[in-house]
Amino acid sequence: MQFEKILDEVGGFGLYQKVMCFSMIPFxxxxxxMVYYVQLIVLSVPDFRCAFPKTSTLSIPNAHTLSTTNSSTNAATVSSVYTGMSYNMSTGNDTEIFFHSTCHYPAEGADGAEIPCTDWVFDDVNMLPTLSTENLWVCENAWRPYTIMTMFWVGNVVGALSMGLVSDRFGRRPALLVCCLLYGTAGVASAFVSNFYAFLVLRxxxxxxxxxLPHLSFVIVLEFCSSSRRVVPLFVVTMIYTVASMLATVLAYSIWGWRTLVxxxxxxxxxxVFIYHWIPESASWQLTQGKIEEATTKLHHIASVNGKNLSRENISKIIAKATNNVELVSNKKDSEINNQHDDSSYTNTKLLSVLLTYPILRRRIIIVMIIWMLGCMCYYGHAQNTANMGKHLLLNYFLGAAAEIPSWATPFLIERFGRKPPLFAVFLLSGVAGIVYCGLVGVVNVSAVGLIGRLAVSAVYCITLQYGPEVFPTVVRGQGVAMAETLAGIAILxxxxxxxxxxxxxxxxxxxxGLLGCIAAGLTLLLPETKGISLPNTPEEAENITPSN
Structure with a gap:
């Protein structure tokens, strides 16, 4: 189906697409x-120390900067036997040494003996009180925040696959509704529970x-845009995610309370619930599912908003002309449209069936899956490395998000040079940066090298988000993206x-x-270039994208 020709007639990136792009994607x-960064903040554990018994013989300078979990703990003093180990007597500086995240303290009068801590003092000057500090998830309970994050991504693996099936079977619009309702309901509810297991299930x-949720709205917008403007939604995604992540840290600093923040x-x-009426269904998906009347109505509305003077009858003729050489599913009332194959050719098409039937497309889809997986693994790996930049955790999160700002140029790079060469370059750059970092760490300051790697994998993530859906045909695009996200979730685990x-x-x-990045760079060379090519709607169209592109 030459859906690109239909978009050319009704407007491939007019007012309608611009409103969608700058409203749905930011939403x-x-x-x-914000939700993801807030979760990182809520589960964070700042520097801490044991809350020692009130047997101190030495006052601690700047004691007003320390806080305790329980009001009964004396934060201004520490046990005298432990003072010599934690307090710098020569400089009077306890800021760097005092919070050393210990789980035991020496027993007074016992050579080498240690007593397990039962209470802790947290550095709440540089970090707001969090769920982890509220519940003392440190030392023997330090596994709890990690487990919550792990199960969060386990949920992502399961949900991505199931929502992909819903998207391709029932449409992008209903799937988006389910995602938003679940995201909002479970997110809000998690602010009102204190039990570890209840919080884990909700997250x-x-x-x-x-x-x-964000990828689905991105796909909806993408399927309405002409090939020459498909990088605009990607630019909006890249920019909004960075700004939202930075905003989350600003809100955390302003509110200083994790429940309200959540x-x-x-x-x-x-x-x-209030805006669902205005969210459109993908006309491309409707046509591949035989929903000709609905697609005609939607395209007529798009043409009207974009200032194209086309009647409904003209839209019908444009659709018929664009689809007369393609296997298009049609309802019986739309049987006047010329089809060369059985009416049920693409209804409920399954990704597995496509993989088994089309060998070239199978190879490309597998490569896309691997690249998507490695890209996410490398992105989150580099992100973890930039999190340890100092003691001020909120500032670390803010700077980590800000480091991705240069990746905003990625959409313009892939519009100028295509998808494949930039993806190869940034994968290779991230790989080399990781290898160099490993070789020089401890010898010289390699923070700049680590930052270069972080910027490169940010660009990798952006290009993969654009490149992957362009390889999948419309009839299984939702399932394909969902499968890629499932593998990405496993990689993140x-x-x-x-x-x-x-x-x-x-x-x-x-x-x-770094080594994984280099492997992914090599795999990128096996994919076709998709710049300037209409999104394939059927497996045949995707199979016939020439390798030379």
Missing amino acids: TTGLCG MLVGSVHHT VITAAPALAI LSPAIGYLEEYYNGLPLLVF
């Missing part, structure tokens, strides 16, 4: 950026639609395990991510 992507539900960032998702290699050698995690 969903902005939500997800798992939030995670089940976390990636699907509510005000999750609740806007429920606004879908593995990312913290790779990050744990830092316990053995500081540069080892980035060495692994």
Whole structure:
């Protein structure tokens, strides 16, 4: 189906598409950026120390900057036997040494004996009180925040696949409604529970639609845009996610309360109830499903908004002309449209069927899956490395998000040079940066090298988001993106395990991510170029994208 020709007639990037692009994408992507960063903040554990018994013989300078979990704890003093280990007597500076995240303190009068801490003092000057500090999730309970984050991504793996099936079977619009309602309801509810397991289940539900929500709205907008303007939605996604992530840290600093922060960032998702009427269904998807009347009505409305003087009859003729050489599913009342194949050719098309039937497309889809997976793994791996820039956690999060601002240029680069060459270049750059970082860490200051790697993988993520959906045909695009997101979720689950290699050698995690980046760069060369090519609607069209492109 030459849907691109239909868009040329009704307007491929007129007022209608601009309104969609600058309203739907900021709504969903902005939500997800804030919710995810708020979750990181809520589960963060600032520097801490044992809350020692009130047997101190030495006052601690700047004691007003310290706080305790329980009011009964004396934050201004520490046990005298422990003071010599934590307090710098020569400089009088306890700021850097005092909060050293210990789980035991020496027993007075016992050589080498230690007593387990039962209460802790947290540095709440540089970080607001969080769920983790409120529930003392440190030391023997330090696994709890990690488990919540892990189950969040487990939910993402399960939800991405199921929502992809819903998207291709029932449409992009209903799937978006389900995602928003679940995202908002579970997100708000998690602010009102204190039980670990209840919070875990609710965040798992939030995670089940976390990636699907912004990607679904992106796909809706993408399917309405002509090939020459498909990078505009990508630019909006890139920009909004960065701004939303930075805004989350600003809100955290301003509100200084994790429950309120969770509510005000999750609740806007429920606004879908009021705006659902104005969210369009993908006309391209409607045509591939035989919903000719609905697609004609939608395209006529688009033409009207874009200032195109086309009657409904003209739209019908344009659709008939664009689809007369394609396997288009038609309802019986639309049987006047010329079809060369059976009416049910593409209804309920399954991704597995496409993979088994079309060998060239199968190879490309598998490569896209691997690249998507490696891109996400490397992105989150580099992000973990930039999180340890100092003691001020909110500032770390803010700077980590701000480091992605240069990646806003990515859409313009892929519009100028295509998708494949820039993706190869940034994958390779991230790989080389990771390898160099590993080789030089401990010898010279390699912060700049790490930052270059972070910028490169940010660009990788942006290009993959654009490149992947352009390879999938419309009839399985939702399932394809969902499967890619499922693999990405699995990769993200593995990312913290790779990050744990830092316990053995500081540069080892980035060495692994660097090598993976180089492998992904090589795989990129096996994909076709999709710049300037109409989005394929059928497997045949996707199969016939020439390798030389």
